[in-house]
Amino acid sequence: MLAPPPGYTVRHPTRADLQRVADFLVAFTIAEFGEPGSSLEDVRDEWAEIDLASDAWVVENAAAEIIAYTSVGQRGQVRTDSDGSIHPEHEGHGIGTLLVRLSEARARQIA
Numbered sequence: 111m112l113a114p115p116p117g118y119t120v121r122h123p124t125r126a127d128l129q130r131v132a133d134f135l136v137a138f139t140i141a142e143f144g145e146p147g148s149s150l151e152d153v154r155d156e157w158a159e160i161d162l163a164s165d166a167w168v169v170e171n172a173a174a175e176i177i178a179y180t181s182v183g184q185r186g187q188v189r190t191d192s193d194g195s196i197h198p199e200h201e202g203h204g205i206g207t208l209l210v211r212l213s214e215a216r217a218r219q220i221a
Contacts, residue, residue, distance in 0.1 A: 112211055114169060115204045118177070120212075123168045127176070128153060131168060134176040138195045159183055164219075167212055169196075169205055180209040182216045190217040 114120040123131055132150040139147035160166060160183050169178035180194030192213040196205050 112208055112215075114208055117172050118200075118203070118205065119170050120167055120208065121170075122163050123166050123179075124162065125157075127168060128157065130176050131179055134168075134179055134197070135195060138197055141198050156181060156183070165216060167209065169200075169208070171200065178205050178209060180213055182213050182220070184220050190220050192217065 112120070129150065132148065132153045135148035135153065136146040139145065157166070160181055165183065166181040167179070168176045171177050177200045178194065178196040180192060182190055182192045184190055192210075194206070194209040194213065196209070
């Protein structure tokens with residue numbers, strides 16, 4: 111797995127992270143768009159369609175708070191989708207680049 115920037119850790123989420131990821135996505139969309147755009151049910155539905163051990167990642171800061179999340183899903187036989195979010199307070203540290211590289215590597219494996 112690619113290394114995160116100093117002060118951050120990256121890992122695959124587990125089912126136990128469901129609420130924390132949902133809470134992060136709500137906080138992210140409020141910070142970015144002024145209103146929540148995801149819910150616990152949305153994350154649960156997404157996770158029902160992917161393999162968490164290979165298709166999703168969370169990034170945590172030194173306080174073990176989730177500050178970024180991305181996932182890759184297969185859509186049909188020839189298309190993959192990826193969606194990533196980084197809390198605005200943590201932009202500019204290379205986390206987005208890390209998430210894109212992880213997602214691209216997984217998409218290549220799926221293809």
